[in-house]
Amino acid sequence: MKMVTLRMKLLPLLFILFNSVWSTTSNSATQSFLHCFTSHFHIQNFNTSSKIIITKNSSAYSSVLESSIRNLRFLNPSTPKPEAIITPLHGSHVQAAIICSKKEGILIRIRSGGHDYEGLSYVSETPFIIIDLFNLRSIDIDIENESAWVESGATIGEFYYAIAQKSKVYGFPGGICHTVGVGGHISGGGFGTLFRKYGLAADNVLDAKIVDVNGRVLDRKSMGEDLFWAIRGGGGSSFGVILAWKLRLVAVPPSVTVYRESKTIEQGATKFVSKWQVIADRIPEEHFLRLLVQVANGAGKNDGKTITVVFDFMFLETFEKLLPWMQDNFPDLCLDQTKFTEMSWIESVLYFEGLPSNEVDVLLQRTEPSKRFFKAKSDYVTEPISEAGLEDLWQRMLQLEASELILTPYGGRMREISASETPFPHRKGNLFEIQYLVFWNDDKETEKNIGWLRRLYASMAPYVSKSPRAAYLNYRDLDLGRNKDADTSYAEASIWGLKYFKNNFRRLVHVKTLVDPGNFFRDEQSIPVFPLDGKIECQEQLDWFV
Incomplete structure (x- = not known):
């Protein structure tokens, strides 16, 4: 009884303290949200509460907001900022934030690592708060x-x-x-x-x-x-x-084998890529053979620039078992034993990210040493790209030095899982995925670089998946389309939704309509809802899916 009485006495005091720093920058809805939120969770003391509720006037506001912004495109004065950041210490704080933001009509953004390519986990044109989960990481x-x-x-x-x-x-x-x-x-x-x-x-x-x-x-x-x-x-x-x-x-085996080799186009890289893409989805499932395509300095005829292809491989077996397969499939690569390295799986994690393999503690670092402006897009390839198509791609990349492609092979277990097993539909029939990336360091270069990437993406249309031209959700791309508001229709959202989810998109909309019929959880590419009078029909449709 004493704890209840103490809590009741603390609530008005906490509201006054928070309201004094909130009211100068927020409207009545956000003040009401604060009052509601502080009345819902178990309050220990003001210091603890001030760590959970971070307002614009808090000394920690900028550092917390910027700590998980990975893309400098969304770190400038004109980027909309949240009214507050909620940093839950317990699931009950998340519950309170949702109940109160829904009650007061305030939009929320949900952030765990901040890697959303279009900043949708921490940016909105509508007044909003962020629920930042970085304290919930047990x-x-x-x-x-x-x-x-x-x-x-x-x-x-x-x-x-x-x-x-x-x-x-x-x-x-x-x-x-x-x-x-x-x-x-x-x-x-x-x-x-x-x-x-x-x-x-x-x-x-x-x-x-x-x-x-x-x-x-x-x-x-x-x-x-x-x-x-x-x-x-x-x-x-x-x-x-x-x-x-x-x-x-x-x-995973106690030891895995990694291999890395680079070839320029003058050294025949195009031939290697052509060979790789033919077998990309048919190589043993224990093998991971991705390609990194980059612009580099060289002695070619392209103003001292060339295209370098990095063959980045990992194998769940020893060098001795692997070598015969490499000799059969890539005899023209350097297959000297010194090019292969055996290491533990956790060391391979560091290796593929370009980190020192003996510094495992670096995996505990949540921030990156530097940040850049960037834009990305994605494609799925279902038929090998011709050598002429590859050569045209190289020439376009040479126009912009800070461009990069990552080609990831599919097949293996991915080919065995049904396209409807989960919402992720890109399974059987895909040879590999392309991630297009462009980086820059000056905001004044933003329009030029994004324009270049859009033109490159358009030029690849003949060589990639069609009807729809598929894309990967985690490589978020608002160029594919965006929701106009909370009432975006299924047909309007299908413009981007079918690219990410194909035939699974309709089922996602049915689920969304049942669990969040008011479309509270929304952003520019969130799953929309069917009209509310279709809720019963949605349940019938889901029964059919099952």
Whole structure:
């Protein structure tokens, strides 16, 4: 009884303290949100509360906001800023934020690692708050049951590090960049060096905890299989706030083998790429052979510039077992044993990110040493690109030095999983994926660089997937289309939705309509809802899908 009385006495005081720094920059809705929020969660003291609620006048506001902004395109004075940042210490704080923002009609953005390519986890043209999950990053590794519970605010690097501390023969098929947040990465699909063997990160989700639009914490059983299906590749932020994932750990050998070799176009790189793309989806599932295509200095005829292709391989076997396969498939590459390195799986994680293989602790660093402006796009290739097509691509890349392509092979386990198993549809029939990237360091160069990338993307239309021209959700691209407002129709959202999800898009809209009929969780590329009178029909449609 005393605790209740103390809490009731603290509430008015806390509201006065917060209101004094809030009211100078916020409207009545945000003040009402603050009052509502402080009345919902268990308050210990003002210092703790001030760490959870960060207003524009807080000394920590800028540092917290900017800490997870990875793209300088969204770090300038003209970028819209949140009214406040909520940094939950417990799931109940997320529940309170959702209940109160819904009550007061305030938009929310949900951020785990801040790697959304278009900044949708921390930018909005409408007044908004950010729920930043970086304090919710506990990791519980259960080697005996080959699983782990990982909170959404953890990074992929922190998760990999935790696995390695418990075992040298387990890993996880997540991404390569260690600062990516687990929450968004897995909800969009997630892939890395192990995905041809084990599928996507989303394919290895066993359970999840999500706060829904009504502020309820749901697990797989209580949310139901339709919502559980939707958040594994359909983008979790359309459906709620994912608090944690239960993930399947996968077996890795004590030692893996890595190989790296570079070829310029003058050294015959185009021939190698042509050979690679023919076999990309048919190589053994234990092999990961990606290509990095970059502009480099050279002695060619292109103003001292050339195209370099980096052959970046990882194999889940020893050099002795691997060599015969390499000799059969890539005899013209340098196959001297010194080009191959055997290392542990966790060391290979560092290797592929270009980090020192003996500095495992770097995986615990959540920030990056430098930030750049960048823009990205993606494509899926279903038929080999002709040599003429490749040569045209090289010439276009030579026009802009800071451009880069990443070609990721599909096949293996990805070919065996049904396109409707999760919302991620890019399975059988895809040879490889292309990620297009362009980087720059001066805001004045933004228009030029984005324009160049758009023209390059348009020129690739004859060589990539069609009807729809597919794209990967985690390489978010607002050029594909955007929602106009909360009432965006299915037909309007299909312009971009079918590219990310193909035939799974309609089912995602049915799920969204059932779990969030008012479209509270929304952004420029969130899943839309059908008209409210179609809710019963949506349930009937979902029964048909199942």
